[in-house]
Each structure stands twice: as structure tokens, then as C-alpha cells.
Amino acid sequence: MLVVAPLVAIFIYLVYRGASSLNLDFFIQVPKPVGEAGGGMANAIAGSAILLAVGSLIGVPVGIAGGIFLAEFGRGTKLANAVRFTADVLNGVPSIVMGIAIYSLIVVPQGHFSAFSGGVALGIMMIPTVCRTTEEMLLMVPNAVREAALALGVPNWRSVLAITVKTASPGIITGCMLAFARVAGETAPLIFTAFGNVGWSERLDEPIAALPLQIYVYALSPYDDWHRLAWAGSLVLIVLIVLAVSLVRFVTSRGVLKGAS
């Protein structure tokens, strides 16, 4: 009850404030200049999708590889301890600091804001969550399962990939979704990287809009219709996150066998 209540309360309030401004235009139009009625956040929705795709492409493979290393190959080594420590510290880095770091490492040398730099910032923020959940899920796989594979004459690396990781995959996927949902709503790391864009863009080397950014800008603005759009944007952001997470769950739960834990 206590777990569900905050989510339900937030959702109801968002529907109350935002649903009235939701219409087809919201999803297919780009923002109109101040003073003109209407306009939507199509660019921000597409922008968020692109940023999250870039982020996941970086965060998921690197995080999973790191987790596999920690749990299976590097157990007890100094390098593993260093990696684990780094991941924990990275997890604690405030998102605004991440934004500034990527700003100075990518945006400044390139000379312009870009979707790419925003995606990198989100991706790096995903790594620690993915990495540590992968490690924990792999450590939960019973040793008997590893031994069963090794005793069949399966080489260790193959046993890790085909048996241990596969056995732990539901948990690993949950970890990835957790990381995804967390960075989907991040605003701070995008301020100095993706920057935002009032027009449509799908290029990685140009500034790009993102839902949280747009909400931030609109909510701070003095205009009532922008406020309404910000509420609608918040509602859409939450719904999209829930949809994305459910979709992944649905796809990965199909084909699971009867009786498999």
C-alpha cells in the first residue's frame, strides 16, 4: 500500500493537471513560438527516445560486461575491487556533475551541444546500476549450475555466457530497466549536453530536445499554456516509461518455460 500510494497519487495528479492539454497535436507538433496557441512536444518525445537509445547502447553492454567480470572472472582480484569501487562512486556522482563533466570532455572539444553528448551522459549514468545488479544477479545463480556446465566439458567462458548469464537474465533485464527508467527522467545531465531544441531534430551531432528538459523549461516559463504543456509532458513521460518497462517485461517473459523459476 505504502509502495503503491505515491505512484498512484503522482499519476492521478498528473492526469488531473495534464490530461486536458493532451491531444493529437501534442504528439505530432513541434513547439510554437510564445503567444501562439497550440503546439506540441513531438520533438521532445523523439529526442528523448534518441537520447535513451544512445544511452542504452553505451550503458547496457558496458554495465553487463562489467557485472560479468565482477561476478565470474575477476572475483577476489584487485582489479575487480577497483571496478566495484568505481561503479559505486559513479553511482553517487550527482547528475549535474555528470552533465558538466561530459560538457567539458565532449561538448567543449567538439564546439557544439549534441544529442550524442547527451546520450553519453545518460549512458554513463546507467553503467553503475546495470553493472552492480548484473553482478548481484549472477552471484545468486547457484554454484551447482556452474559446476553442472563445467562437468559436461563446457569451457568456462562459454558456461558463463550460455548458462550463468542466461539463468540470471530475468534479474539482469530488470536491472537494465531500472537504470533506463532512472535516466529517462534525468534533466540535469542534459542541460549542458543535449541542450534542448525548439525544432525537430534527429541528428546526433546537433542539439536535441528531451521531454524532461522541455518540461523544465516550460515549467519555469511565465506562460500559462506552457505550464499546461509541461503538465501534459510530465504525464506523457511517466506513461512512456511505464510502457517501455512493460514492453520489455512482456517481450522477455514470452518463451519462458513452464515451471522455470
Add this chain to the structure above:
Amino acid sequence: MGVGIEVSNLNAWYGTNHTLQEINLNIPANHATALIGPSGCGKSTFVRCINRMHETNPIARVTGKVLIGDLDIYADAKPVEIRRRVGMVFQRPNPFPTMSIYDNVAAGLKLNGYTNRRALDEIVEKSLKNSALWDEVKDNLRKESGASLSGGQQQRLCIARALAVDPEVLLMDEPASALDPVSTSKIEDLIFQLKSQYTIVIVTHNMQQAARVAEKTGFFLNGRMVEFDTTHKIFTNPSDKRTEDYITGRFG
């Protein structure tokens, strides 16, 4: 067909713990050999040295010579090659939980790059028949997970999985100790049938079980092999006082 195993001067350690000391033993081909002894006497470590599973533990160490057929497993072969020739069944049934029954049996071949589907189908069927599980699972081979079977069925599934890679030796580390009496007797019947085709080494706590299934029996105590002889001789007229004390229940 099975091959004999010759063990000479085998020593094994876990860290500084000298768990096996100077084991010398000839295990005959195509027979069942039982290893008995109290907990912690080294019998499990011994079978894990025969398929080089012992060394998967980072603090473990082993010296000595083990010949399987005429292959010196510590000198002339890689661990993965040996484990394909020496199958193992563990104390607790350990099917791969995310795999179907079919995939569990085919796992050893598939993961070693075997892809001929028709041949795989035949091998899976033959292995499940050999482990007396076929009739119970043939309708749900691909639909049901190995983990959904009962404990006894899971253990027979693990035996089928070990048989599917066509080993010469089958090591069984207390294969029935986690099972109920009915499942246990099924496993024992199975050992009886399989021993004409495979060299079987079975570790057991249960002396009646050793007497029922094995032609030869070895008695381990504190990391040493005290006595190795025909099962009949061990249980009726052991040469060593300690063996007699153990089988008559005076300790252990």
C-alpha cells in the same frame, strides 16, 4: 564402452588442508565401484579429481597420476576434454533452470558446438531412455523446464544429460542422498543397467546401497583409502579393523 581407471599416488589439498593422501586404486572398466566412508573422509574430493573438477576451486591443488584408459589426465589432456569423457552426477539434482527438458539433455553437445538437429533428437531420446525418464517426459520435452520435474526425475534428467555426451566413465557423488526411497530405488536400478556400458564410480553414505549396486567397494577414512576389495569381502569379511568398525556401525 567404459574404460578402467588407474590412480597412483594421488594427493589433494584444499588450501592447507590435505584432504587426500597417497591414494592408489584400480577401478575396473564396465563395473560399478562404490566409495564409502564417513563425511569429510575425502571420497567426494577423490571423484572430483577423476574429472578434474577439484581444481575449479581456486584454493585446491592436486598431485599424482590418474590414468583413464591409457590417457594420463593430468599430463596429457585439458580439463574440458576429460570432462567430456568422464560424466558427473552431483549430490543435489542441478538441471539448468532456464532450459527445457530437451535442452538440458542436449546442453553438453550444443555448448560444445554440436548442431546436427536430427542426430541431437536421437541422442536426447536415447539418453532419456537410458536414464528411464523418457516415458514420463516425452510429451513435454520442449515445453517444460527441467526445474519443474520432481527431485527424482531431475536427478534422472541430470544422468541423461551426463550420458548424452557419451562418456566412458560416470561419476556419481551421492546421487540419491537427496531423494526419497522410491526415487532412490529407481536410481539404483538405473546404475544396475548402466554399469554394463559405463565405468561407474558411486560415492555413497548408504552402505546398503553400496552392497546392492557395486561389485567393488573402497573404504575411505580421514583422507586415506583404508581398504579396497570386492563388495562382498568388504561387507562380510573386511581385512582392516577400521573397515569392520565402520560397516558394523561402531562409528561414522
